[in-house]
Amino acid sequence: MYPEATGVGTESEGPSSGDAPRPGEPLFADLLAYTTEILSFYDRDFCLTHYAAKLKGVYGGAVVPGAAVWEIYPSFLDAKYRDEFLRVFHGGSPASIDLPPSPDESPRSAFVFATANGVGIIESRERDGRSVVEEQEHVILLHQATHDVLTGLQNRRRFGDRLQRAMAALGGSKPKTALLQIDLDDFKAVNDTLGHGAGDTLLQLAAGRIRDALQDGESAYRYAGDEFAVIQLGKEQPAEAERLAGSLVDAFKNPFVINGIPVFVGSSIGIAFGPEHGTDGEQLMKAADIALYAAKTDGRGCARTFNRSMLLLLEQRENLRRSLRTALARGELYLEYQPLIRPPSSVIGFEALLRWRHPEVGIIPPNVFIPIAEADGLMDDIGRWVLEEACRQAMRWPSSLTVAVNLSPAQFLSGSLTDTVAQIIDAVGIDADRLELEITETVLLEQTIDNIDTLNTLNVLGIRISLDDFGTYYSSLSYLKNFPFDTLKIDQYFIADLDTDLKSQTIVRSIMNLAHGLGINVTAEGVETSAQARWLIKENCDCLQGNFLGRPLGVEAVSDFIRRSPLRVVRAMERSNRAL
Numbered sequence: 318m319y320p321e322a323t324g325v326g327t328e329s330e331g332p333s334s335g336d337a338p339r340p341g342e343p344l345f346a347d348l349l350a351y352t353t354e355i356l357s358f359y360d361r362d363f364c365l366t367h368y369a370a371k372l373k374g375v376y377g378g379a380v381v382p383g384a385a386v387w388e389i390y391p392s393f394l395d396a397k398y399r400d401e402f403l404r405v406f407h408g409g410s411p412a413s414i415d416l417p418p419s420p421d422e423s424p425r426s427a428f429v430f431a432t433a434n435g436v437g438i439i440e441s442r443e444r445d446g447r448s449v450v451e452e453q454e455h456v457i458l459l460h461q462a463t464h465d466v467l468t469g470l471q472n473r474r475r476f477g478d479r480l481q482r483a484m485a486a487l488g489g490s491k492p493k494t495a496l497l498q499i500d501l502d503d504f505k506a507v508n509d510t511l512g513h514g515a516g517d518t519l520l521q522l523a524a525g526r527i528r529d530a531l532q533d534g535e536s537a538y539r540y541a542g543d544e545f546a547v548i549q550l551g552k553e554q555p556a557e558a559e560r561l562a563g564s565l566v567d568a569f570k571n572p573f574v575i576n577g578i579p580v581f582v583g584s585s586i587g588i589a590f591g592p593e594h595g596t597d598g599e600q601l602m603k604a605a606d607i608a609l610y611a612a613k614t615d616g617r618g619c620a621r622t623f624n625r626s627m628l629l630l631l632e633q634r635e636n637l638r639r640s641l642r643t644a645l646a647r648g649e650l651y652l653e654y655q656p657l658i659r660p661p662s663s664v665i666g667f668e669a670l671l672r673w674r675h676p677e678v679g680i681i682p683p684n685v686f687i688p689i690a691e692a693d694g695l696m697d698d699i700g701r702w703v704l705e706e707a708c709r710q711a712m713r714w715p716s717s718l719t720v721a722v723n724l725s726p727a728q729f730l731s732g733s734l735t736d737t738v739a740q741i742i743d744a745v746g747i748d749a750d751r752l753e754l755e756i757t758e759t760v761l762l763e764q765t766i767d768n769i770d771t772l773n774t775l776n777v778l779g780i781r782i783s784l785d786d787f788g789t790y791y792s793s794l795s796y797l798k799n800f801p802f803d804t805l806k807i808d809q810y811f812i813a814d815l816d817t818d819l820k821s822q823t824i825v826r827s828i829m830n831l832a833h834g835l836g837i838n839v840t841a842e843g844v845e846t847s848a849q850a851r852w853l854i855k856e857n858c859d860c861l862q863g864n865f866l867g868r869p870l871g872v873e874a875v876s877d878f879i880r881r882s883p884l885r886v887v888r889a890m891e892r893s894n895r896a897l
């Protein structure tokens with residue numbers, strides 16, 4: 318299980334050998350290096366993984382990596398001692414187990430405690446000097462000072478220390494040091510919606526996945542909140558850092574199951590090399606951090622290596638952030654409207670899509686600036702403006718047409734959403750049933766009474782609610798049962814290859830059957846080709862949206878579209894039929 322198991326006490330701790338942690342080693346390296354205790358660690362197969370030099374001194378030849386715990390402590394085969402040992406092994410609280418006297422007749426006991434990988438044993442013998450309890454406390458304090466209690470990984474202090482030492486040892490022909498900063502994507506959403514207990518569980522599971530991805534010469538740290546780091550020493554670079562980053566990104570592709578709920582949380586990674594990108598720890602961390610930021614803005618769930626042009630990117634973002642604060646007041650935000658088409662050819666409404674016309678940069682899409690606005694607490698004001706502006710525009714359209722408005726999680730969770738919506742429809746004078754609000758699953762992770770209340774109140778007001786981007790996140794069917802949705806919007810991810818991919822066809826068909834069975838309408842997003850439109854119409858999709866039927870339009874173009882739309886859409890459909 319841990320074939321590289323090492324006895325540490327007698328080995329020298331030179332910067333290249335002692336500093337290069339081995340799999341599983343980061344947890345206990347300190348203890349093994351400093352303690353004079355008879356200390357040993359075992360994995361889940363009861364095999365010896367790590368031990369202090371003293372253990373070897375006492376038990377001699379029996380002490381080899383991989384030896385079974387009962388080869389060193391035969392008493393644990395005896396039912397009298399075994400049950401208590403197994404209780405701790407299975408995660409129970411630590412216990413001090415009195416063992417039969419050793420050959421030299423001194424009474425002894427084993428303090429057994431569970432670890433992330435199995436168990437640890439501190440054997441105590443009665444002798445002069447410090448009491449047994451003091452010794453145990455000493456060992457545990459040492460561990461606590463350098464390790465994170467929640468995840469068992471080494472902590473920030475230890476990280477700073479190790480990085481500094483690694484940087485100091487660099488130079489000449491020595492191989493480079495790689496620093497990988499890892500940040501969990503969407504951790505905040507999990508913490509906010511599922512609660513801190515779930516957040517803690519997620520961090521523990523995430524730490525486990527990081528630990529499992531490590532090889533020789535790699536050590537992991539929990540640096541802060543949801544930020545982790547890995548230091549890689551003595552490796553062929555950049556190849557090895559890129560390989561590790563790839564396996565870390567992959568390790569986060571499967572959902573974490575927390576309280577029975579599958580939660581998708583990816584990881585973004587920034588890589589920097591010493592001495593190339595920094596000659597001391599602080600510089601290297603800054604470089605890795607900038608690379609991490611680039612990974613986040615490149616769509617998350619990916620790794621990026623630092624390069625100087627990233628500094629420019631960072632500066633641009635800071636500029637954007639500053640100008641976003643005044644964008645609303647300066648009238649730089651505006652809406653486009655994308656038609657929603659009911660087959661074969663009726664326009665039933667439009668979805669309002671937010672844009673920012675930046676005076677120097679030009680038009681910035683919502684995916685770029687909405688996350689910044691959310692992080693800076695600007696989305697409440699912007700969201701309110703979008704809602705009012707969209708309703709006012711809709712009042713200029715024929716009264717049969719609806720307007721769909723996207724809500725960001727921050728707006729939904731703010732607590733004042735229903736009041737704001739009620740005030741706006743009142744002030745504008747629009748019929749509530751012409752307004753449709755689009756939410757994504759992220760805001761519904763937890764079926765709190767508040768969430769259900771909010772949606773029910775909106776429902777009672779007569780407002781329609783759609784579940785946006787369905788299929789990309791959790792796709793929990795319980796949402797469909799417990800929340801009053803009018804429409805489910807299938808994400809363009811499934812629509813894009815609909816004409817060629819049988820799996821996408823099966824998924825889309827099943828989602829439509831399910832929704833229809835529950836009395837929910839289905840809109841297909843991102844319809845780009847006639848073949849996709851044809852397939853969807855044949856399968857009874859209620860509504861289509863996408864560039865094939867109409868791109869997002871400026872306000873003036875909307876009236877024109879409404880006037881000409883039946884003809885336009887019929888023509889598009891005819892074209893698609895001809896292609897049949």
Ligand code: C2E
Nearest residue numbers: 670671682683684703723724725843844845862863864865
């Ligand atoms: P969404 O709500 O899923 O909106 C649909 C997105 O797909 C829009 O991107 C739209 O322009 C794009 N799209 C439509 N048809 C096609 C097609 O045929 N092919 C392709 N490739 N794309 C198509 P857009 O406008 O960039 O908006 C992106 C996302 O930003 C929206 O996704 C929505 O989640 C968010 N968003 C937009 N406006 C607002 C807003 O006012 N408030 C909030 N909170 N979020 C908004």
Ligand code: MG
Nearest residue numbers: 668723755785
């Ligand atoms: Mg939408």
Ligand code: MG
Nearest residue numbers: 785786806842
């Ligand atoms: Mg969508």
